[in-house]
Every structure is written in C-alpha cells, then in structure tokens.
Amino acid sequence: MADARRARYVTLFAAESRSLLAMGHRSVTAWLAEPPESSHAEEIFRALHTVKGMAASLGFDALAEQVHAAETVLAEVRGGERAADRRWLEGLEGRLDALALEVEAVLAREAGGEAAHPVARTAPVVRVDTERLDALLADLGAMVTARQELDRQVAADPFSPVARSAQTLSHRLDALKERILHVRLAPLGEVLERIPPMVRDLGRQLGKQLAVEISGEELEVDRAILAQLPEPLMHLVRNAVDHGLETPAERKQAGKRPVGRLTVRARQERDAVVVELADDGRGIDRERIAARAREQGILEAGATLSDEHLLGILARPGFSTAQEVSAVSGRGVGLDTVVARLHEVGAAVSLTTVVGHGSSFQLRLPTRLGIVRALVTAIGEERYVMPLTHVTELVAWDPAQVRQEGGRAMFELRGETIPVLDLRRLLQYRGGSAPAHRPAIVFAAHGQRIALLADAIAGQIDAVIQPIDRVPGLPRWITGATVLGDGRPAMLLDVASVA
Amino acid sequence: MAKRILICDDAIFMRTMIADILTGAGFEIAGEAESGLQAVERYKALQPDLVTMDIVMPDMGGIDAVKAIIAVDPDARILMCSAMGQQALVVEAVQAGAKDFVVKPFQPARVIEAVKRVLG
Numbered sequence: 001m002a003d004a005r006r007a008r009y010v011t012l013f014a015a016e017s018r019s020l021l022a023m024g025h026r027s028v029t030a031w032l033a034e035p036p037e038s039s040h041a042e043e044i045f046r047a048l049h050t051v052k053g054m055a056a057s058l059g060f061d062a063l064a065e066q067v068h069a070a071e072t073v074l075a076e077v078r079g080g081e082r083a084a085d086r087r088w089l090e091g092l093e094g095r096l097d098a099l100a101l102e103v104e105a106v107l108a109r110e111a112g113g114e115a116a117h118p119v120a121r122t123a124p125v126v127r128v129d130t131e132r133l134d135a136l137l138a139d140l141g142a143m144v145t146a147r148q149e150l151d152r153q154v155a156a157d158p159f160s161p162v163a164r165s166a167q168t169l170s171h172r173l174d175a176l177k178e179r180i181l182h183v184r185l186a187p188l189g190e191v192l193e194r195i196p197p198m199v200r201d202l203g204r205q206l207g208k209q210l211a212v213e214i215s216g217e218e219l220e221v222d223r224a225i226l227a228q229l230p231e232p233l234m235h236l237v238r239n240a241v242d243h244g245l246e247t248p249a250e251r252k253q254a255g256k257r258p259v260g261r262l263t264v265r266a267r268q269e270r271d272a273v274v275v276e277l278a279d280d281g282r283g284i285d286r287e288r289i290a291a292r293a294r295e296q297g298i299l300e301a302g303a304t305l306s307d308e309h310l311l312g313i314l315a316r317p318g319f320s321t322a323q324e325v326s327a328v329s330g331r332g333v334g335l336d337t338v339v340a341r342l343h344e345v346g347a348a349v350s351l352t353t354v355v356g357h358g359s360s361f362q363l364r365l366p367t368r369l370g371i372v373r374a375l376v377t378a379i380g381e382e383r384y385v386m387p388l389t390h391v392t393e394l395v396a397w398d399p400a401q402v403r404q405e406g407g408r409a410m411f412e413l414r415g416e417t418i419p420v421l422d423l424r425r426l427l428q429y430r431g432g433s434a435p436a437h438r439p440a441i442v443f444a445a446h447g448q449r450i451a452l453l454a455d456a457i458a459g460q461i462d463a464v465i466q467p468i469d470r471v472p473g474l475p476r477w478i479t480g481a482t483v484l485g486d487g488r489p490a491m492l493l494d495v496a497s498v499a
Numbered sequence: 500m501a502k503r504i505l506i507c508d509d510a511i512f513m514r515t516m517i518a519d520i521l522t523g524a525g526f527e528i529a530g531e532a533e534s535g536l537q538a539v540e541r542y543k544a545l546q547p548d549l550v551t552m553d554i555v556m557p558d559m560g561g562i563d564a565v566k567a568i569i570a571v572d573p574d575a576r577i578l579m580c581s582a583m584g585q586q587a588l589v590v591e592a593v594q595a596g597a598k599d600f601v602v603k604p605f606q607p608a609r610v611i612e613a614v615k616r617v618l619g
Contacts, residue, residue: 005519012512049555050510053582057516057604 006058013054014107015190020047021100022193028093031084041078044092045071051099060106063099070095094204100197133184133223140180141464145483147173148461181222185367188266188273189217191229195237195264202241209248209259210241216266219273221367228345229365232338236277236361237262239335244281244359254356256280273367278360284353289313311351312448315339343494344479346372346387374463374482376490377441377454379423380431383490384454385463385482390443390495397440397453411440411451418442420451423493427475443495452495465492502618503529505547507538507564508580509556513603517551517580520607521614535559539567542575549576549618552597554588562592569596576617580605 024047027040052067073092077084147170154163196212203210221229245260252258261280266273286305293299293313305313313319317336339349346366353359366372374385401412402420411420424434440451463482480492504526508514514531522528529547532538536558542550550568554561561579568575579592579600589600598617601610 009512009516012510012515016510016512043557046509046555046557049582050513053603054510054512056582057512059604 009058010107010110013058014103017051017054017103018100018190018193020051021096021103021197023047024096025093025100025196028089028096032086032089032093041074041084044096045074045078048074048099051103055106063102063106066102067099070099093200097197097200100194101201104194133180136180137184137464140177142483143173144177144462144464148484149486184222184224185220186223186226187217188219188221188226188229188275191226191233192217192264192266192275194230195233198234199237199241199262202238203260206242207247208241208245210245211259211261213261213263213265215264216273216275219266219268221273221365225345225347225365225367228341232341233275233277233363235334235338237264240277240279240281240359244279244283246282250282254282268367269364272364275363275365276360277363278358280358283355283357283359284310284314284351285355286310286353293319307352308350309448310353311335311339311349314351315349346389348389372463372465373460374492375441375460376458376484377423378456378458379427379429379454382427382429382431383458383484383488384423384427384493385461385490386441386443386452386493386495388460391441392444392449393442394457395440395442395451397438413442413449413451416449418449418451420453422453424453424455426452426477463490463492501525501527502548503527503545504614505529505532505538505541505545505550507532507535507541507550507556507561508553509533510553513553513580516605517610520605520610523607524611524614526614535561535564535567538564539571542568543571549578549614551578551580551614552592554579554581554585554592562588562595565592565595565597578613578617 024044027043027047031040048067048071052064052071055061055064055067070092073095076082077088082088150166151170154160154166157163192214195214199210199212202208240262241260245262246254246256248258251260263278264275265278266275268274289310290299290303290305293305294301296319298313298316298319299305314335315338319336342349342363348364350362350364351359352362373388375388375391377384377386395413402409403412404410405417409420409422410417412418420440423429435455438453438455439457440453441457442449442451444450461482461484465480465482477494478491479494482490482492484490504521506514506517506521506528508517508531511533514533518528518531529545530541532541534556538550538552538556538561539559552561552564556564559567565577565579568577573596575596577592577597579589579597580603581589581592581600582603589597592600599613601613
C-alpha cells in the first residue's frame with residue numbers, strides 16, 4: 001500500500017474508530033440505566049464490526065482479534081444465551097474502554113513507525129492539509145502587514161478615492177482573515193472523547209470508582225492548538241485520578257460518596273475556549289506545598305499561598321512534593337511541563353483547589369492562532385511585541401518609587417509592591433543609554449503582577465506571529481517573530497514566561 | 500464507457516478503500532451510500548452497473564437492501580462485501596439475489612476480479 005494512501009486510511013480509521021467506540025460506550029451507559037433494553041446490542045455490534053473491518057484492512061491484527069473477542073461476548077446476549085445483567089454490562093464497558101486505548105496505542109505505534117523511516121515517510125493527508133493551511137496563514141499575515149502600511153498612508157489623506165478603495169480592501173481582508181482562521185478550526189471532541197476510556201481504565205488499575213463527565217466537545221479551536229492539547233490534558237487527568245481522587249474507602253471515611261467525580265467542561269468565553277478539568281477529590285495540601293517551597297527558599301517564611309501563587313510554585317521546573325513514584329503518573333507531578341506546553345500555544349492555566357473538596361484546572365485556549373493583538377515596545381532601535389492578553393496597565397516610570405528588596409527591584413503601585421525588570425537587562429541590550437523617562441508595562445501572570453521597563457511604547461498592532469528556530473542561547477521568553485507595518489522585524493516576548 | 504459502481508458501506512474508511520481500488524482499475528464511482536435505506540434510494544436514482552454492498556449497516560442491513568433492490572430491478576448486479584465469519588449471511592444474500600461476494604480485509608486483485616466477473 002502506498003504510504004500516502006495508507007496514511008489517509010489511518011487518518012480515517014482514527015476518526016471513525018474513536019467516534020464508533022465513543023458511541024458504543026454511550027450505548028452501554030444507556031443500557032446500564034435500563035438493563036432489559038437490548039436494542040443497544042445491535043448498535044454496539046455494528047460499531048465493533050466496523051472497527052474490526054477497518055483494523056483488519058490496515059493489518060492491525062491484534063486489535064482486530066480483540067474486537068472480535070468483544071463481538072463474541074456480545075453474541076452471547078444477542079443470541080439469547082444469557083441476560084445482560086449489570087456485571088456483564090460492566091464487563092462489556094471494560095472491553096470497550098480497553099479497545100479505545102488499544103486504538104490509541106496502535107495509532108501511536110503507527111505514527112512512531114513513520115518517524116522511524118524518514119525516507120519512506122510521507123505526510124498524512126491531515127498534515128499536508130495543515131501545511132497548506134499554514135502557508136495560507138503566512139500569506140494572510142503578509143497581507144495584514146501590508147495593510148497596516150496602507151492604513152498609515154491613507155490616514156494622511158483620508159478623503160482621497162484611494163483611501164476609499166483601501167477601506168473596501170481592508171474590510172474584504174478582515175472577512176478573508178476570518179474565513180481562513182475558521183477553516184483551521186477543529187472540534188475539541190477529537191481530544192476530549194479520549195478522556196473517559198482513559199479515566200475508567202486508570203480507575204480499574206488503581207481500584208477507584210470514578211464517574212467522568214464531558215461537555216462542550218462541539219466547541220472549536222485552531223488545529224495547531226488542538227494538536228498540542230492531548231499531552232498536557234492527559235497529564236492533568238492522570239494526576240487528578242492518581243493523586244486527587246481517593247479510593248472508595250478513603251472517600252467513605254471523609255464522608256463522601258464512594259464514586260469519585262471528574263468533569264471536563266469546555267465553554268466559550270469571548271475569543272477563548274475555557275476547558276475546565278475538575279475533580280471532587282482530596283484537593284492540594286497547600287500547607288505541605290508551602291512548607292516545601294519555604295525549604296527550597298522560593299517562599300518567604302510566614303507568607304501564605306493564594307491559588308495563583310500555588311500554581312506558580314507547582315509549575316516551577318523541578319519542584320515536586322510527590323513522596324513516591326507511581327506507575328500511573330510517574331515521579332512527581334510534572335506540572336512544569338504541562339504549563340510550559342500550554343503557554344507555547346498561548347493558553348493560560350489557572351488552578352482552584354480546596355482541601356477535602358477537590359481541585360479544578362482551567363485552561364484558557366485561544367481559539368484563533370497566528371494573529372494576536374500586541375503591544376509594540378522599543379528598546380533602543382530594537383522593537384519587541386508582547387501579547388496584550390496579560391498586560392494590565394502602562395504607567396509612567398518613576399525611579400524614586402523603587403526600592404531594593406532581597407536583591408530585587410520592587411516598584412510601588414497604588415500601595416502594592418510589584419517586582420520590576422528592566423527589559424534592557426533582560427534582553428542584554430548593548431546599545432546607547434536609556435532615555436530619562438521610561439514607561440513601565442504592568443502585567444499579570446501566574447497570579448503575580450510584574451512590571452517591565454521599556455524605552456518607549458510604539459503602539460499596538462495585530463501581529464502575525466511566525467515561529468522561529470530555537471537556536472541555543474536564545475532566551476526562552478522569545479517565542480516568535482513578526483514583521484511590523486514599516487517592514488522592520490520584531491521579536492515576540494512571551495511575558496508569561498518572564499515571570 | 501467506464502462501468503459505474505455504487506458503493507454501500509457505513510464506514511467512510513471502507514468506502515474510500517473500495518473507491519481507490521475500483522478507480523485504480525478504471526471504474527467510475529457512481530455514488531456512495533452509508534445505510535441500506537440509502538443504498539436502495541441511490542440505486543433507483545443512479546442506475547449503476549454494479550453495487551458493492553456491506554452486510555452490517557444501520558437503517559436496513561445489506562441483505563434487506565439486496566432484496567429491495569432486486570425487487571425493483573431483478574437484473575441488478577450486487578457484490579456482497581462481508582467480514583470473516585459471516586458465511587451464513589453471505590449465503591442468505593446470494594439467495595436474495597446477490598451475484599458474488601468478497602471478504603474483508605480486501606485484496607485489491609480479488610475485488611477487481613470479482614467485480615469483472617459479476618459484470619460479465
């Protein structure tokens with residue numbers, strides 16, 4: 001089978017198997033609610049049968065056999081040999097979950113196999129598609145940049161016929177931008193549907209009773225963002241099941257229902273989709289984290305931890321309080337990687353936790369990728385852009401308000417003390433000296449406010465962000481580049497990772 | 500003129516695979532159907548030279564679809580596509596009027612050979 005063709009079949013297999021197994025699972029759930037009802041058997045059989053046919057066609061023989069075994073179990077009830085009692089249904093549910101996991105494993109092996117043979121490797125259809133879409137986005141970016149220059153010239157003579165045409169062109173371009181960004185959208189369900197089988201399987205491994213609920217799978221985000229989501233999300237799910245949710249005995253002792261609940265809800269909030277992952281488990285022990293943070297010298301003695309500050313500490317590289325290595329989630333919590341991965345795609349993460357009642361992570365995902373509203377700042381002749389998402393205000397900088405505290409410069413703003421960083425130092429700028437009057441850009445990240453000192457503010461733009469090659473020595477807070485209206489390049493500063 | 504074929508299967512995966520095999524051999528895809536009911540409707544509308552028919556489909560299975568198609572066109576040429584272990588159903592389909600069958604997973608050469616045989 002030609003590689004490109006096989007890749008296309010694998011893509012179809014992935015989409016259809018996932019949705020058929022999810023449908024099969026919904027049938028079992030409905031069946032469990034109404035045990036004598038047996039019309040579900042036919043539906044589940046059809047789903048299994050189709051998955052089996054596809055698996056066999058791609059040479060996934062072990063998977064095909066596993067599906068066949070599930071069909072055989074189902075045949076007992078379809079043939080009237082036995083009744084579908086609760087125990088049998090739970091067994092069937094387990095088989096469907098195991099199949100969903102096996103499908104993911106087979107797909108992972110297939111992708112790995114591809115990478116192992118770079119010569120024979122041909123990009124699957126979806127990837128080719130995405131590349132084309134990226135090219136389209138890059139063209140669009142060039143046009144948006146050109147438009148900014150045109151807008152500037154039009155502003156000088158707003159009533160000329162050229163200005164009118166420019167305006168029409170500008171509106172058309174906005175429409176085109178929307179359309180292109182829209183084509184890139186994909187439903188969250190592609191990722192969220194993989195959670196329930198995983199949770200149930202983990203529950204069985206760990207002897208925990210779990211109920212999992214998913215909603216908002218129809219909401220859409222950019223494919224590039226969706227592609228980055230599974231790893232951090234599954235990591236959070238594993239943490240919740242392994243560390244957050246208790247065993248039935250522990251829950252009873254704490255006066256809770258024996259079944260632990262994990263909910264994954266997605267909702268639209270203006271230009272973002274918020275995915276909230278909540279468990280009703282034991283919550284995070286703030287005191288233990290605080291003690292550990294004080295030991296490591298990252299929290300002052302006597303200071304308390306807010307939720308935001310808590311996440312900031314948990315997400316520090318290498319910070320771990322896990323006392324044992326678990327087979328499910330490995331050593332430590334690994335939140336640093338999770339948060340870093342999410343920041344890479346422009347997602348913000350927040351945490352709410354109450355001891356004894358559970359934890360909730362909110363992932364705020366941008367729905368549109370590639371174009372961000374950004375502030376342009378100047379350091380000498382260099383230009384930097386920073387996404388406006390985190391910027392809270394711009395203030396005139398008064399060196400008299402600065403005091404040194406523990407080796408850090410702190411800035412007094414309306415009674416609040418905020419650490420201040422000079423971008424000149426951060427970026428190791430070696431040009432001429434700084435102007436006398438400088439603006440401070442105040443932004444919030446990880447529940448902390450921080451002020452960045454620039455030389456000047458050069459306005460706001462819709463920045464079309466291009467990825468940059470990560471060469472050694474490049475500071476981690478430079479995460480992309482863009483071209484300004486006048487054709488000058490500017491680096492993108494990821495303000496969240498400066499904090 | 501290329502012979503026109505209607506592909507009936509509830510999985511896009513299978514329809515794509517069959518379409519690839521058949522177009523590669525110079526056949527034309529007249530249309531696709533994803534349920535037995537759709538297969539009967541599309542057969543009447545498209546009048547294809549041959550139908551490939553999956554057995555297990557929602558909204559009327561393949562065997563009932565064969566019966567319904569043969570009822571409107573006794574000369575319809577239908578090739579059953581079955582999975583392993585469905586011999587009994589294949590026999591029923593042939594009794595209902597299907598001309599031949601191929602077994603999944605498909606081997607392109609077998610599929611083409613069967614299609615040519617059925618077309619005569």
